[in-house]
Amino acid sequence: MRIYFFRLNVLLLTLFLGVSISLEAQVNNREREASAGINTFGDPPRLVVGIVVDQMRYDYLTRFWDHYGKKGFKRLIGDGFLSKNHHFGYAPTSTGPGHASVYTGTTPSGHGVIGNNWYDKYTDSGVYCVGDTSQSSVGTTTNAGQHSPHRLMTTTITDQLRLHYQMRSKVISVAIKDRGAVLPGGHTANAAYWFEGGTSGHWISSSYYMDALPVWIQEYNASKAADRYKEVWKLSHKPDSYVESGPDNVPYEGVFSGETSPVFPHDLPALWEANGGYDLLKATPFGNSLTLDFALEALEKEALGADEITDFLAISFSSTDYVGHMYGVNSKEVQDTYIRLDEDLERLLKELDRSVGEGAYTVFLTADHGVSPVPAYLSDARIPAGYLYKDKMRERLEEFMSFTYGTTDLLKGFSNNQLFLDHDLMRNLELDPEYVSAQFAEELMKYDGIYKVYTSGQLHNGSFTEGIEAALKNGYNQKRSGDLILLPPPAHIDYSKTGTTHGSPYIYDTHVPLIFYGKGVVPGSTVRKTYIRDIAPTLAVMLGIAFPNGSTGTPIPEVLE
Template sequence: MSKVRFFLSVLLSLLFFYGTAQRKKEAVAAPSNLKTTPKLVVGIVVDQMRYDYLTRFSDHYGEDGFMRFINEGFNCKNHHFNYAPTSTGPGHASVYTGATPASHGIIGNDWYDKETDASVYCAGDPTQTSVGTTSDAGKMSPHRMNVTTLPDELRLHTQMRGKTIAISIKDRGAVLPGGHTANAAYWFHGKDEGKWISSSYYMEALPKWVQDFNASGKAGSYKKAWTTLKDLDAYVESGPDNNAYEGLFEGETAPVFPHSTTGLLNKEGDFDLLKTTPFGNSILVDFSIAAMENEGLGQDAIPDFLAISFSSTDYVGHKFGVGSKEIQDTYVRLDRDLARLFEALDQSVGKDEYTVFLTSDHAAVEVPSYLMDQRVPAGYFDRKAVQRNFSEFLKYTYGTEDIVKNFSNYQLFLDHKIIENLDLDIKDVQETIAREFLGYDFVDRVYTGHQMWTTNYTQGIPYILQNGYHQKRSGDVLIVLKPGHVSYSKTGSTHGSPQIYDTHSPLLFYGKGIKKGSTVKRTEIPDIAPTMATLLGVSFPNGTTGRPIPEVLEQE
């Protein structure tokens, strides 16, 4: 063999081995794209938050609250609930299960239970006992939720070594997000106690740090006058402070700042009032930071989960309405509380070691009485008049009112046994009643249970209704009011409908594994859990119907 041929042979061999080694190196490196492993995942739900609260109040936000999400994280601008009813229980369940009520079974805050012939509460569980209070406020568990949550799957993935803590002012805002395997869920029991409590589902007694927090007098320190954080005149993004569309605190003659009546400040043993002020959000952040510190969340390589739900935004919205200066001040203050939470996360876990998402459990409608005064189509559902007219219809058509067992969440539940005894067809009865309601002026459209069973809707209002329809739990006739029409008081805002003002909510991501940017592509509430599951490399919750949002993830 010549020297030239020998040299070429050696060179080819070296190139071959180098190429093989490089391919092996790339193969070893490839798994780094499989998952992102933050030390702590934080899920934040802001009760009754509309998407436009981000844009409308943006000039008043600092750099380290909402704007940290906007500037350093990812913003889904066209995010929606894809089911109805849009209320707190279904909202929290859907965010964390990646499913809709059709799958997870939480079809309302309360609903008529066909099996027991009684109303049931989404988080209520009479088999449990209260922990931290002698009242029944702790008799809660997630047993009515049929599927797993994202925190459940993270716990299962880590062989239960990761820890899950869920916290909210409302019990359902903690119980449902925590899922079936949470180490603890805590909620604020106001009344005459002002304590954070739990359920025997999670523990036998409150940890010492919770007992110490309750004994610290922190809740009582927030029983103070509610004045605006900024000058009242600076809140030009809201309506007049004194108007006819807002509710009153006890002892008030006008719904104006400062809210400092004797009933608000000094009423003995009444801590529930904190819920309807921004201070409910502040004490929630205080307790969440204490939980991080005392539970050691995010202190090792095994991911933990902290679920936080801000409820006071909902209470304030219900009382004062989405256009009020009270709601604006609540969000300006919430922005500061979010900054406090971020600061605690930066210090305790490390700025590049945690991942956060923020969304809502539903949005809200403008106060209909305000809309009516602005000549915008709106109105109120007159329940007494409807009951009177519908009762006459039932007697005339079927000879009895007993054919209807319940009306709740804008659904009619029929007595199938009576219908069979009258030798009637259930489908015909559903359609007859649907036509009757369609003739009422405030009704926009009506669908039957038969339609929900037999038709596959892919868009619009019926698609939203079908995603909220659970075959075992939902009713026989589904009623949709006209846009801007509600069953509520003439003051304050509400929610629950499939209309777009109730479905359009924020979705923000920030932290480890999250891209910087935004999208106007439609995303839906059930997309959150599979997106986070993809980031973490864990199984999707077992009822998931949503899809990951690839634009959000760095690994994509």
């Protein structure tokens, strides 16, 4: 027995000494690395390229997969990391909130961008998410440049990058849509540029960023670079190969002015004048191509990724949204737009390899929201779907208010499926706002097209952690949101009967791709549920910088080395 305990003690002592020596070796190794100037956190990428594809559903990856080449989406996914179960986790799912959420790491409840437009209950007026009349247009004589991020209440990952490097990092943001450029750039971007259509076809900006366009942009605009896309839009593959989409001529799709049916080819030169000139390009895949052309010009002229201090290029491809709204999920136009986007992604990656260096940059790709299938198409397929008729709803509400309260003035505003009540009037009438809200909710539940109604008190005080209620709570901002939030049934939208839209907390609007690729990324995939608010924290860990100051997301550990 004594021999047994002796051997046991020797074994334990050996293990203890082994662990101690190992720990000491690790500590000494870290000290040697530190004294030698070795960064134990790893070197950050020289350039981060953030890509937001406007209105991209997740199933556009899988549905069109066989049509993609090997060096666009397939390269990003094959050599990168794919989140297959990635969602927004809030509503409204629209462009302004989407871009803000991607870059701030939080939801509208935190960053305050509660829609593209919304009713401002303090000024009794409608506001635009990036509209700013205190700024002047740069590069145009119109008011198309009067924009800034002043309504964004938190910092972005691009802000934190600039702060980390004492403003030595360069941040450039590019999109056809002004909000798709302004919000990703954050408050401190060196520049944000967007496309002015009409007779201009120029890239413009705001006095928030600069007093005048850089010379290289003036020369680029003068070259009429967008003119190369004034061509006939034909299917890029054989028409009979587009079996993943419906017939070309169906009643569910919109048409350009001057067309009699929504069919290929679309003769852009013939349609030019009747459809706003250069604005016509926005609703074609050529809008994405001209966006990339300009982004690559910025990459070169601004020398992005040219040194060891990380720069950031934010690109939003907006034309996918214009095409989707006009033609709908099941259209050949949408399919062809994504096939051509895949070619543009290949072009982008090839140029990044050349100018920055393969393995020296990081890319992420996601969307700002998904989209609903066209309800008229679903209805014809015997799937429950329909449309909202808000004018009739408002008429009925006015009758209710007149009968119940003796006035129709209690309703001050209606935006993004939210009702705003007049609190001053309620005080004058000695009405309890919570009781009035409950009465409105009870009345609204009687209406066709209303599935659920929530009061602001329910969302503010409720402990919702999952499901529709949690999504609505994450989209509710106490300072800016309304008194009642209306939820239509699934596949019911406030839109025309051709084309489609988005904005709901339903899965067709929330499920989007998330791909990480390049330096610092572990190749792989996950079906674990991730959220749009997780992107910025993941980047912050990868870059070794502070999280955006309102961030509520969680880094995705599977992505990181």
